[in-house]
Amino acid sequence: MKWFLTRPLLSAFCHKFSTMSSSGANPFVQFQASFTQDGNVYKYFDLPSIDSKYDSLPFSIRILLESAVRNCDNFHVLEKDVQSILGWNPSLKQGTSDVEIPFKPARVILHDTTGVPAVVDFAAMRDAVRDLGGNPEKINPICPAAMTIDHSIQVDFVRSADALTKNESLEFQRHKERFTFLKWGARAFDNLQILPPGAGIVHQVNLEYLAQMVFESDNSDGSKTIYPDSIVGTDSHTTMINGLGLLAWGVGGIEAEAVMLGQSVSMLLPEVIGYRLEGKLGPLVTSTDLVLTITKHLRQLGVIGKFVEFYGPGVAELSIADRATISNMCPEYGATVGFFPIDESTLSYMRQSNRSEKKIDITRQYLKATRQFRDYSREDQDPQFTESVTLDLSTVVSSVSGPKRPHDRVSASSMCEDFKSCLVSPVGFKGFAIPPSDLAAKGEFQWDDGKTYKIGHGSVVIAAITSCTNTSNPSVMLGAGLLAKNAVKKGLSVLPYIKTSLSPGSGVVTHYLRESGVIPYLEQLGFNIVGYGCMTCIGNSGPLDENVVNTIENNGLVCCGVLSGNRNFEGRIHPSTRANYLASPLLVIAYAIAGRVDIDFETEPLGVDSNGKEVFLRDIWPARSEIQDAEHKYVIPAMYQEVYSKITLGSRDWQTLEVSDSTLYPWNVNSTYIKLPPFMEGMTRELPKLKGVEKARCLLLLGDFVTTDHISPAGAIARNSPAARYLSERGLTPRDFNMYSSRRGHDAVMVRGCFANIRLVNKLASKIGSLTLHVPSGEEMNVFDAAQRYASEGTPLVLVAGKDYGSGSSRDWAAKGPFLLGVRAVIAESFERIHRSNLVNMGIIPLQFLPGQSAETLKLSGKEVYNIVLPVDDLKPGQRIQVDAGGNVFETTLRFDTEVDITYYKNGGILKYMVRKMLD
Known part of the structure; x- marks a missing residue:
């Protein structure tokens, strides 16, 4: 069943x-x-x-x-x-x-990018159990898991009535083999559901449909047991559901697989930061402005690894969608969760989203009986917190964040001067180091309409209303539609070369936009619906016109993307947009109309109307009351009922996919999408003999804030990359290379794309990019080629990094890839929580420099021979570990944080641990 x-x-x-x-x-x-x-x-x-x-x-x-x-x-x-x-x-x-x-969470959620390798690992574990004499049918998810196929669709077609149809058709052509594999997995494994392409973004579907608040289940005596819903997910933005009062956070793909197999999540009891909200938002302020403000504030406060719990009378002023927007950005401010306890607003949302009255009544009774139900106006319900901070909602102003990090908030009124400052500042998170002589650089090109257009620094070339962050929030989506309506009526338009798109998080959004009558105006400005999924926000922005790309490159321009997403790390959105800004859907449209980010909306007009009168942003900005009226009128339960009654059906292409009914997956050795991974090769029933790391070389010497976007394969497969070389050797042409995300079930492709980010700064290399030094020969080469050479020489590898190593999205290949490259230890100043866990789960040793120490203070060049003395017979969480780097001996902290971490490491990783457990 x-x-x-x-x-x-x-x-x-x-x-x-x-x-x-x-x-x-x-x-x-x-x-x-x-x-x-x-x-x-x-x-x-x-x-x-x-x-x-x-x-x-x-x-x-x-x-x-x-x-x-x-x-x-x-x-x-x-x-x-x-x-x-x-x-x-x-x-x-x-x-x-x-x-x-x-x-032990109640369930697991995945999306296809992380879900495919998870299902591949389950299939590989079945093969391993069979090879070791066990019953492969024992390998099934025990904890329920749901996967939404939402990370495959790309923005190839825009600004046309058939853009959605064309993008979905192309998605199926590109990913048919993956989709076939996933449909096999849904049949082969018990307790696993696959929601087909086009169903929506997993986090929004979770909010609108999957979330239970409390579970009821039948007992043998005829009674029912009830308990809270809770979740772990293979996307760091799983935290979005915290806005609905469900405790949830993102974990690594491998850790999620362990939960699916019945294991608990091991964690250290966290600090809980109380975040008090008071006052009310101003009439022109959006929930996006609020979340960007909170993100900057909490990032400055320092909440990595902590719980943040919101309280105070200001919470009652926020809708569930507003709260979900704040919780969604939890990874950007670094906390494990950003939690809003359930209150009457939660129950009202349940009613609005078509949950039954019986379910609502049971939820209320259970939560009140166990004192888990919150009244934000009652201070006597306020619990104790490790620390408390306060934000007055009335102080929030219209904001954006960028140009390279989501927590670098800038008020919209300061945006013009801030961008100009970024242009001339030294290269960094807020700088591009453009010489003064090049500040006025321009480039021109001819468009399909026969006209010639000019672009310069600050020109917008991508404007996308995208991602679960904001598309789940009717107030900002309807606000964007109403702003578009006002703009069109004033005669404003968007320049044709700007790649505009709208990718809703679910079909519910399309329903209320259509019913409210704003879709025609959005389309007139170029914001046609192009797909249902995480598109531009995850780098699936598709190609820019070659004329635009060439003009940018030939003139060294810092052109911009503006998106309503949650991530804007360098190199993520598009290689040609060096600056990317997060903004509300309303501001995305405003900047698209302006055509540039270096505009002062207060003093500069967006354009002129048919009478030649200047039109300012304030002239088209919809009133909060108008937005609220539209939301009350058009966002109704019937829409949720209609959309989610059909969610499992999928398109005709999905329905007609033919798949095998076999227990074991019939691997195709010629496939370049799905491959039996080598993680269990040579595995025995007995535990392997452990030893330290001897005579290792440093593969990469990295700085601070190296994200999983730098580590994990992502985006398009470059034509001059090792992955492209591998695919070409198998007869594929560049047009068929596809994205790395589409080939996450094929280890040979993925390992060749590790550390392939064009903005990677490796201090062992002479320039930015996927290069490193093969120290013994002194040759500079691609990271993968260097790793292969070290492997042929029998040399293990280490990585040395700065602060916050592994920040960003939870990506299992950010740990799987380094493991396959031969990395056996990472020495860093600090680790992002999820990534540290993933390293452990793959059998990689995380070592942390002692406070005040770093590669710089210890004068590590990365050219040393590294020996790590590991007390294999007496491993303890957090113990001191000695490292000898060419005679430079120093101590580090072993970041095995729990006994479970040590157990996984002794087994050679969590997958082997689970296979042995099933055999026993």
Whole structure:
């Protein structure tokens, strides 16, 4: 039986997951309570009665506690784990506490980019179990998993009525083999659902449809068990659902696979930062402006690895969509979660999105009984926090963020001067180092309309309303539509060479935009619907016109992308847009009309109307009351019912895909999309003998804030890359190379694309890009070629990096790729949480420089021979590890943070651990 065909089925499977792993009686069963409604008995754990400390706990910690209590069997979850969570207190400080706790989420979500390698790994584990004499059918997800195919579609066609149809058709042509594999996986594995292409962005679908708030499941005695919904997902923006009051965060693909196989997430008990909101937003301010303000504030505060919980009377002023927008950007401000406890607004959203009244009543009863229901106006409900900060909503102003990082907020009124400053500032996150003599550089080209156009620094060439961040929010989407309507009526337009696009997060958005009558105006400005998925925001922006690209390159221009997404790291959106700014959908349209970012909206007009009168942004900006009226009128339950009643059907192309019914996947050795990975090659039932890292070389010497965009293969496969060389050798032409994201199920392609980012700064190389030094020979070469050469010489590798290594999106190939390159340890000043876990899960040792030390202070050149002394018989979390770099001996901290980390490492990674566990 497959799960998820209906919401009740989801609840039943999650309850099965919550109880099936228990090996002993639950010692907290005495604290079970119940209530009766409509003749049904609902059982739950009465958390407040367990300990008087409960009411002082943050609401997010209460959910961790409930999971531990419900799953306690003194095997997977111990009584001391429950006591540890109950012992949470404001004095807990990250780094000073080693309190490890398990967390079993109710379910897992994935998208196809991370989902394909997950299903490939499941298929490979089935082969490994068979080869070691076990039953491969044992390999199935235990915890329910849902995958939405939303990262495959690309913006190839724009500004036409058939752009959507053409992009979806091309998507299917490019990804047919992947889609066939995924449809096989949906049939072959129990408890795995695949939502077909065109269903929407996984986070928005999760918000509008999948989220349960609380689960109800049937017990053998006729009663029902209820407990909170909770999630881990293979996208760092899984946190978006925190806005609805569900505890959720992003994990690595491999860690998610472990949860799918019934394992708990091991974590350190977190600090919880209270973020108090008060006041009201101004009439011209959007939720996007608010989230960019919060992102900058919390990034400055420093919340990496911490929970952030929002409270205060200002929260009640925000819609669920507003809260979800803030929670979505949680990875950008660095926290594990940005949590909004459930309140009456949550229940109102349930009603608006077509959840049943019975479900709403049960949710209210359960959460109030367990004191997990919030009234933001009541200070007596405020829990204790590690630290509290306050934001007055009335101080928020219209904002954008950029040009290279999402937390570099700039007020829209300062944008013109800030961009000019960035042009001349030294190369960095806020600088391009353009010489004064080149500031006035211009280039011109001829367009299809026969006209000649000029562009310069600051010219907008991509304007995209995209990503789950904002497309889930009716206020900014309808606001954008109303602004477009006002602009068209004033006679304003967008220059034809600007690549404009609109990619909604679900079909619900299209419904209310259509019903409100704004789609024709959006289309007149070039914002046609081009697809349902994460498009421009993840680099699937498609090609720019060659005339535009050549003009940019020939004149050394800093041209811009403006998008309503959540990521704008350098090189991510498009190679030709060196500056990229995050903005609300309304400002995306405004900058598209202006054609440049160096504009002062207060003093400079967007254009002139038919009478020759100047039109300013303030003249077309819709009033908040107008937006709210449209939302109340057009965003209704019937739309959700219509869209989600058909969500599993898919297109005709999806419905007609023929797939095998076999238990084991029939690998095609000639495939360049799906390949049996080598992670389990040579595996035995017995644990391997461990040793330290001896006579290693440094593959890359990196600086601060190296993101997974720098590490993991992403974007188009460059024609001069090792991956292109590999594909050419197999008869493919450049037009068939496709994106790296489409080939994530093929390790030979992916490993060749690691560290292929055009903006990678490696201090061992003479220039920016995917280059490094093969130290013994002194030759500079591609990173992959250097790794291959080291492998042929039997030389293991290490990486040396600065602060925040592995920031950005959760990507399993950012760990899988280095492992296949031969990297056995990473030495960095600090690690991003998810990426550190992924390194451990792949068997790579994360070592952290001691406070105050770095590659610079230790005078490491990267040309040394590295020896890492690992006490293999006495490994302990967080112990000191000695590194000898060519006679330069220093100590580091072993970033195995838990005993589980050590267990995974001893097994050679989590996949081998799970295979051995299934065999046992």
